[in-house]
Amino acid sequence: MSSRTAGAGMHPGWRVLTYAILLVAALYYLLPLFVMLNTSLKSLAEIRSGNLLSLPQDPSLAAWSKAWGSACTGISCDGVKGYFWNSVKITVPAVLISTMVGAINGYVLSKWRFRGSNLFFGMLLVGTMLPFQVVLLPMARTLGELGLAGTVSGLIMVHVIYGIAFTTLFFRNFYIGVPDDLVRAARIDGAGFWRIFFRIMLPMSLPIIMVSLIWQMTQIWNDFLFGVVYSSGDAQPITVALNNLVNSTTGVKEYNVDMAAAIIAALPTLLVYVLAGSYFVRGMTAGAVKG
Amino acid sequence: MSRSKFDPQVWLPKLVLAPTMLITLVFIYGFVAWNAYLSFSKSRMLPRYDWAGLQQYERLFSNDRWWVAAQNLFIFGALFIVFCLIVGLLLAIFLDQRIRIEGAIRTVYLYPMALSFVVTGTAWKWMLNPELGLQKLLRDWGFENFTFDWLVNPDMAIYTVVIAGVWQSSGFVMALFLAGMRGIDDSIVKAAQVDGATLPTIYRRIILPNLGPVLFSALIVLTHIAIKSFDLIVALTGGGPGFSTDVPATFVYAYAFTRGQIGVGSAASMMMLMAVVAIIIPYLYSELREKRA
Amino acid sequence: MQALTINNVRKRYGDVEVLKGIDLDIAAGQFLILVGPSGCGKSTLLNMIAGLETVSDGTISIGDRDVTDLSPKDRDIAMVFQSYALYPNMTVRGNIAFGMEIRKVPKAEQDEIVTRVSTMLQIDHLLDRKPGQLSGGQRQRVAMGRALARDPSVFLFDEPLSNLDAKLRVEMRSEIKQLHQRTGTTVVYVTHDQIEAMTLGDAIAVMKDGEVQQFGTPQEIYDSPANLFVAGFMGSTPINFIPCTVHSQDGVPAVTLVSDHGEVTVRLPHYAALQSYEGQEIIIGLRPEQVTQVDSAGAPPGTITFSAPVTMLEPTGPDTLVSVALNGQRVIGRAHPDAVPPVGQSMTLQANFSRAVAFDPKTELLIQA
Numbered sequence: 001m002s003s004r005t006a007g008a009g010m011h012p013g014w015r016v017l018t019y020a021i022l023l024v025a026a027l028y029y030l031l032p033l034f035v036m037l038n039t040s041l042k043s044l045a046e047i048r049s050g051n052l053l054s055l056p057q058d059p060s061l062a063a064w065s066k067a068w069g070s071a072c073t074g075i076s077c078d079g080v081k082g083y084f085w086n087s088v089k090i091t092v093p094a095v096l097i098s099t100m101v102g103a104i105n106g107y108v109l110s111k112w113r114f115r116g117s118n119l120f121f122g123m124l125l126v127g128t129m130l131p132f133q134v135v136l137l138p139m140a141r142t143l144g145e146l147g148l149a150g151t152v153s154g155l156i157m158v159h160v161i162y163g164i165a166f167t168t169l170f171f172r173n174f175y176i177g178v179p180d181d182l183v184r185a186a187r188i189d190g191a192g193f194w195r196i197f198f199r200i201m202l203p204m205s206l207p208i209i210m211v212s213l214i215w216q217m218t219q220i221w222n223d224f225l226f227g228v229v230y231s232s233g234d235a236q237p238i239t240v241a242l243n244n245l246v247n248s249t250t251g252v253k254e255y256n257v258d259m260a261a262a263i264i265a266a267l268p269t270l271l272v273y274v275l276a277g278s279y280f281v282r283g284m285t286a287g288a289v290k291g
Numbered sequence: 292m293s294r295s296k297f298d299p300q301v302w303l304p305k306l307v308l309a310p311t312m313l314i315t316l317v318f319i320y321g322f323v324a325w326n327a328y329l330s331f332s333k334s335r336m337l338p339r340y341d342w343a344g345l346q347q348y349e350r351l352f353s354n355d356r357w358w359v360a361a362q363n364l365f366i367f368g369a370l371f372i373v374f375c376l377i378v379g380l381l382l383a384i385f386l387d388q389r390i391r392i393e394g395a396i397r398t399v400y401l402y403p404m405a406l407s408f409v410v411t412g413t414a415w416k417w418m419l420n421p422e423l424g425l426q427k428l429l430r431d432w433g434f435e436n437f438t439f440d441w442l443v444n445p446d447m448a449i450y451t452v453v454i455a456g457v458w459q460s461s462g463f464v465m466a467l468f469l470a471g472m473r474g475i476d477d478s479i480v481k482a483a484q485v486d487g488a489t490l491p492t493i494y495r496r497i498i499l500p501n502l503g504p505v506l507f508s509a510l511i512v513l514t515h516i517a518i519k520s521f522d523l524i525v526a527l528t529g530g531g532p533g534f535s536t537d538v539p540a541t542f543v544y545a546y547a548f549t550r551g552q553i554g555v556g557s558a559a560s561m562m563m564l565m566a567v568v569a570i571i572i573p574y575l576y577s578e579l580r581e582k583r584a
Numbered sequence: 585m586q587a588l589t590i591n592n593v594r595k596r597y598g599d600v601e602v603l604k605g606i607d608l609d610i611a612a613g614q615f616l617i618l619v620g621p622s623g624c625g626k627s628t629l630l631n632m633i634a635g636l637e638t639v640s641d642g643t644i645s646i647g648d649r650d651v652t653d654l655s656p657k658d659r660d661i662a663m664v665f666q667s668y669a670l671y672p673n674m675t676v677r678g679n680i681a682f683g684m685e686i687r688k689v690p691k692a693e694q695d696e697i698v699t700r701v702s703t704m705l706q707i708d709h710l711l712d713r714k715p716g717q718l719s720g721g722q723r724q725r726v727a728m729g730r731a732l733a734r735d736p737s738v739f740l741f742d743e744p745l746s747n748l749d750a751k752l753r754v755e756m757r758s759e760i761k762q763l764h765q766r767t768g769t770t771v772v773y774v775t776h777d778q779i780e781a782m783t784l785g786d787a788i789a790v791m792k793d794g795e796v797q798q799f800g801t802p803q804e805i806y807d808s809p810a811n812l813f814v815a816g817f818m819g820s821t822p823i824n825f826i827p828c829t830v831h832s833q834d835g836v837p838a839v840t841l842v843s844d845h846g847e848v849t850v851r852l853p854h855y856a857a858l859q860s861y862e863g864q865e866i867i868i869g870l871r872p873e874q875v876t877q878v879d880s881a882g883a884p885p886g887t888i889t890f891s892a893p894v895t896m897l898e899p900t901g902p903d904t905l906v907s908v909a910l911n912g913q914r915v916i917g918r919a920h921p922d923a924v925p926p927v928g929q930s931m932t933l934q935a936n937f938s939r940a941v942a943f944d945p946k947t948e949l950l951i952q953a
Contacts, residue, residue, distance in 0.1 A: 018385050025382055026399045029462065032414040033402075039417065051428040052418060105311050112304035120312055122575075127319045131519050131567050133543040133560040137329055137553060138322040141338065161318045164311055181669035181742075184636050185730075189683035190657035193303045199682075203673035222407035224522035225540075229548060239409045243526055246413050255417055262413040266406050273405035277398055280405065281466055298655055 040064060040260040047255050063256035067264060071257050073244040075233075080261050082234065083241035087221055087268075089152050090237055094159035095216040101160070102167020102212055103205065107197050109168065110175035111183050121172065127165030135162075136229055143230060150232040158230060159220045166219070167212045170283070174208035175201065207279070214276055215283035218269045238265045323564065330561050334553040347554035357559060360537040363449050367538065368517035370453045371460070375513055376506070378457060379464025384494060386465070387472050397469070400462035408459065412526025415455040416442070445535035448528050452520075452536060455527055460516060464509050471505030472498055507577065514570050518563060539563050586645075587612040587770035588633070588738055593642035595628055595794075602628055604794045605642070610787055612737075615764055615771045617785035619778060621817070625794040626774045627742060633772060634740050635659050646738055657686075662731035663740040666747060668723045670715035676702070676726050677711040680733045701732045704763075721752045728763070741773040745780065757783060778818045782806065790814045808941060812948040815869045815941065821905060824875070824915045826868040827945065830861040837861070839868065841911050845891040845930070850937045854886070855953050858942060866951065867943045872905065874936040875917030877924075886938030893930050906931065 035052050041059040042050070069079040109121050139158060140149070148154030178201065186196045227237040236244075242265045246258045273280050333343040351357050382400060386393055403411065418424045421440040429437040441447035475498060483493050521540035528536040530545070537545075539559055547556025586609045595603040603625045610616045618626040631637040633644055635656035643652045651659045662683075670679050677698055684694045702708040705725045715723055724744065731739055744760070745753045761784055764771055775781055781788050782802045790797045790805060790813075798810035809815035815823050828839040837858035838851045852858055858866070878889055892908035899905075904924050906917045908931065917933050925931050942951045 015388070018388050019390070022382070022385050022390065022396055025378075026396055029399050029403060029458070032411075032418060032458065035418055036414050047423060051431045052424060053428060054431075101311065104307055108304045108308045112300075114305060117304075117308070120308070120315070123320070124311070124315050126571070127315060129515060129567055129571050130319060130323075131540075131560070131563045133519075133521075133540055134326050134564045135318065135322040136543070136560070137338070137547055137557055138325040139318070140548075161314055164314065165319075168311070179667045179669060181665040181667045182671065184631075184634070184656075185663065185665060185669035186671070186682070187300075187636065188634060188656045188661065188663050189730075189734075190686040191682070193300055193307075195686070200671050200673070218405055222409075224407065224409050224525070225544075228525075229544070239407050239522070242413065243409050243522075246416070246526070247529060255420075255423070258413060259417065262410045266410040269405045269407070270402065273402055274398075277401070281401060300655070 036259045036263055040067075040256050040263060042256055044252070044254060044256060063254070064260040064264075066254070067245075067257045067260035071245055071254070071261065072248060073241045074248060080238060080241045080245065080264060083236050083238045084264065086152060086231075086235060087238040090155045090159065091217060091220045094156045094163065094220050095213055097156075098160045098163035098167050098216055099209065099212045101164050102169075103171045103202070103209070104197070105164070105168040106171025106173075106175050107201055109172045110178070111180065111196075111201070112193065121168075124165050124168055127162065128169060130162075132162065132225055136225075140229065149230065150235055152231075152235050154230055155226060155235070155237070158226050159216075159223065162226075163216050163219065166215060170208055170212045170215070171205070174205065178204070207282075210276060210279040211283040214272055214279050217272060218280070221269050241265075326557050327561055329553060329557040332554060334557070336551040336553070338553055343554070347558040351555050351558045351562070354555070356534050356537060357539075357542060359534060360539050360542040360559075361562075363536060364517065364520075364538045366449055367452055367456070367520070368514065370450070371456045371517050372510065372513045374453065374457045375461045375464045376509060378461040379509070380468050382461070382465040383468035383472060386469055397466065400465055402462075403459040404463045406459065408520075408522035409526040411455050411459045412523050415451065415458070416527050419451050419454075442528065443532055445532045448532060448536045452524055452527055456517075456520070456523060459523075460513065464513070467505055467509050467512075468502060471502045475501050507574075511570060511574050515567065518566050539566075586610065587614065587647065588616070588772065589643075589645040590629075590633070591643045591645070593629070593632060593644060594640045595625070595632065595637065596640045602794050603632075603640075606796055608789055608796065608799060610770065610772075612770055613768045614786045615773065615784055617781040617788045618772065618774045618791060619776065619781040619788060619817075620791035620797075622776060624791040626776075626791050629791075630663075630740055630742055630772060630774045633738070634661055634663050660737045661740055662734040662736040662738075663742065664727045664731050664744045666743040668715075668727040668747075670723055670726055670730075672715050675712050675714055676707060676718070676729075679715070679726055680729045683730070683734055697733050697735075701729045704732070705729050720748050721756065724748060724756055728760075732763075732767075737770065739769055739771045741771065743775055744773075746775075746777070760784065779820055782818070790817060792817075807939075808950060809869070810950050812867065812869075812943050815943070815950075819871060821872045821916060821918070824868075824870045824872065824913070825943075826870065826911050826913050826915065827865055828868060828911055829865050830858050830863065832859070832862050839866075841888075841890065843890045843892040843908070843910050848888050848890050850886075850888050852886075852937060852940075852942075854938060855942060855951070857951050857953060861944075861951070865945055867945050868937075869941040869943060870915070870935060870937070871939065872916045872918045874939050875906075875915060875933055877919045878932050878934050883934050884936055884938060887934050887936045889932055889934045891930050891932045894925060894927050897924060897927055906933070908933065 038053070038055065039047060040063050041061070042056040043058070043060060043062070046056060067079055068081050070077060071079045073080065073083070109117055143149045143154045143158070146154070148157060182200060183196055186200050191199065222239060223237065224239040224243070227240040228243070231237065231240065242261050245261050328340070329338060330347050331343060331345070333339045333341045333346070386396060390396065419439070419442040421443055426437060426439040429439070441451045479497060480493060483497050488496065519540060520538055521544065524530060524536055524538055524541050530537045530541045539562065543556050543560045543563065546552040546559060589609040590606055593603060593606045594601060606629060608616070618629060620626050628637060632639050635651065635654060639652050643650055645651060646659060646661065671682065674682065680698050680701060681694050684697065698711070699708065702711055705728060707722060707725045707729060710718060710722060710726070715726065718726065727744070745756055748756060757780060773784060785802055787799065788802055788805050789799045792813055798805055798814045805814060806818055809818060812825070816825070826841065828841060830837055830839055832838065833849060833851055836851045836853050837855055838849050840847055840849045883889070890910065892910060894906055894908060895914070896907040897904055899921060903918045904921045906919050906924055907914055908917065909915070919933070943949065944951055
């Protein structure tokens with residue numbers, strides 16, 4: 001699991017070159033973030049006179065407060081704050097519900113398999129690959145029938161439904177690695193289905209719970225497709241509001257406000273990534289390699 | 292008193308899984324079938340359930356905008372995948388050389404994956420802005436005649452989507468490859484060193500050939516991202532200039548939800564499904580074969 | 585009273601029958617070993633006794649209760665697993681007490697039992713640790729402690745020692761034996777290791793392909809294996825199989841063996857049943873310890889001597905295993921280290937055929953003397 005021992009025989013010149021390439025690549029990845037931050041701190045006049053990399057002469061948070069509280073997104077001019085809280089209201093319950101359901105499903109599909117359960121797991125996996133465009137129209141109709149069209153509750157429902165395939169996959173693959181003997185020992189000790197789940201399985205699931213929470217949080221927070229199709233007006237999530245703000249054609253283009261709003265939209269997932277990056281990577285690779 | 296009938300351990304797991312099974316059947320398989328039916332119906336502004344055979348598909352295939360979208364997906368997908376794989380693989384190899392600050396560098400390479408494609412699109416839209424973006428930066432640096440107007444050039448705009456897409460996803464491919472390299476048994480590498488293999492030989496003959504499965508996974512994921520690409524295009528180019536950067540995903544949205552052509556939209560989405568099925572089937576096949584072996 | 589009765593038990597998965605009608609019964613306090621190669625069905629049978637797998641056909645009784653359809657918790661059993669199956673999130677104390685907690689044993693009694701069991705197993709200083717902080721041998725003890733705390737009428741062990749290194753395995757083996765002698769509880773113990781089977785068991789069931797090949801005491805199984813498979817499976821140095829043809833010498837069945845230095849004819853007077861095999865081929869089974877250096881004090885009756893060049897030597901310390909060719913077959917003997925010549929030189933050995941067994945090559949069954 002260690003790095004190649006090969007570094008030992010490498011010419012010092014190659015090592016310098018290796019580091020140089022890695023650092024240039026790092027700058028390339030950091031550039032857009034820096035530009036966004038830089039631009040968000042400048043005034044419009046300064047943006048026009050300077051360039052992407054010229055530092056702000058007089059850094060100001062004015063663009064940030066406008067983006068948060070008074071920028072125009074489509075019809076209303078109250079900034080993105082309402083939409084930010086919409087995203088929170090959508091993300092928190094959808095993440096919690098889908099993770100909980102995924103944990104129980106994964107437990108059944110790994111430790112209580114029955115005739116047809118593997119087939120069902122295969123069918124569920126298709127859900128992780130489904131291009132959601134295929135279900136957009138029927139779901140729109142269904143949400144309408146249920147009276148949930150254009151509401152936060154409707155979006156929560158959609159995210160839970162199409163997130164379960166992923167969370168189930170995570171937990172199922174995690175629990176497959178837990179020895180079956182553990183469940184057998186607990187059954188001999190007299191524990192039943194729920195007690196084994198809550199007393200034995202769940203307490204050892206912290207890593208995969210984190211993976212699932214973080215994966216679902218990034219997916220749902222960053223979602224745009226369901227948001228743009230199934231929400232309207234006051235119920236829109238932040239991604240949709242950001243797009244409306246940036247692409248609204250009326251008035252003067254305020255790049256600094258756009259960038260501040262973009263960073264606000266990115267902040268929660270970036271924060272999670274910085275704090276729990278390893279779980280984030282595990283989730284992505286688990287979803288990728290197994291999904 | 293047979294256990295199979297009265298013991299809760301027998302029926303409880305099935306009961307617990309039942310809601311998910313129902314959801315899967317209705318909201319995945321049922322909805323796909325429903326959507327398929329719409330694509331064979333006369334639906335326009337509103338869903339209508341009169342059978343129309345292949346009429347919607349005929350309209351789709353005679354639509355120039357659809358063919359632009361399909362062609363764009365092909366161009367974008369191919370370049371996006373190739374560049375992500377190249378950049379990801381190279382960075383993984385460089386990062387595999389006992390780099391001191393590997394953790395920090397990896398974090399930097401990967402953070403774009405945590406961003407929404409809408410944010411990525413917004414950032415790159417600003418940077419690629421022909422007046423105030425990179426073009427101005429380079430001109431300020433003394434390259435007076437530097438011109439970079441791909442974003443507003445209908446022939447070149449699709450390539451800006453590639454640039455932003457590769458920026459966002461190549462770090463992820465790097466992480467996949469790096470994990471794959473670290474997963475290779477160290478003693479194999481040591482054996483090769485004992486046999487006198489040089490570093491490039493070790494990579495070329497031992498490590499890279501062992502990354503086949505990782506490459507395959509990366510290919511599947513990237514293809515999947517490419518086909519589903521929607522938010523990046525909406526945020527970066529809005530499908531424009533004109534509809535020069537339309538892809539199937541934006542085409543479906545436009546026809547099904549803004550232009551009131553439900554039938555054509557659902558037919559187009561079925562074509563997207565076909566594309567995904569075409570990549571899933573070899574994947575599932577290889578997965579199943581591995582399990583049997 | 586019988587502690588455990590297994591009556592014509594079968595297990596089918598679809599069309600595949602993995603247990604083909606098992607009949608076993610043991611008295612209370614006995615130590616039953618289920619031994620056989622992997623895939624023979626021994627673990628499946630143990631799981632069925634535990635109630636972790638359903639029984640397709642037949643019945644299982646513990647004591648005088650038919651438990652065939654009872655769930656594991658109602659069978660009055662405890663089980664020790666190969667992987668130990670300790671609950672990773674609970675302390676050692678929690679692991680041992682979990683079953684009692686579920687059965688709502690009063691707290692004071694739980695504490696008392698945990699103390700008693702952990703003292704007995706010398707793990708009382710580990711009670712507040714998590715399984716992840718324990719060594720392999722300590723985990724093994726905790727797993728046994730969890731089973732002991734239950735005080736069941738039958739203990740089930742599923743290859744409990746196979747994850748331990750060689751030295752620890754021998755140690756734990758004798759501890760399990762002592763524990764059994766102390767508690768006197770009935771044990772069913774699954775292993776693929778014939779040494780464990782021989783050393784621990786009061787009764788051994790040798791299994792293969794879902795069938796019991798032989799059920800008996802360790803000595804019966806070692807001395808009169810029911811068939812070629814049992815003969816070959818039991819014994820740490822494999823038994824010698826020598827194919828040869830039966831003829832009659834003065835009305836007594838005999839076989840002639842060819843070595844590099846001529847022929848020897850062995851009369852097998854105690855093997856009356858061989859008379860009907862006259863002119864036919866049989867397979868003689870001879871344990872290595874019956875082939876040894878010539879004893880100057882004289883050989884027991886039924887012993888022959890022969891000479892052959894030594895082809896290989898394997899010193900084990902107290903003895904050296906000597907390979908020679910007899911009847912074109914490699915035969916291993918067990919000789920005193922001082923008595924063996926270097927490889928390539930000839931050695932004279934004596935073979936005690938009064939302890940030999942004979943098998944019918946067609947049915948592979950023991951020819952009963």
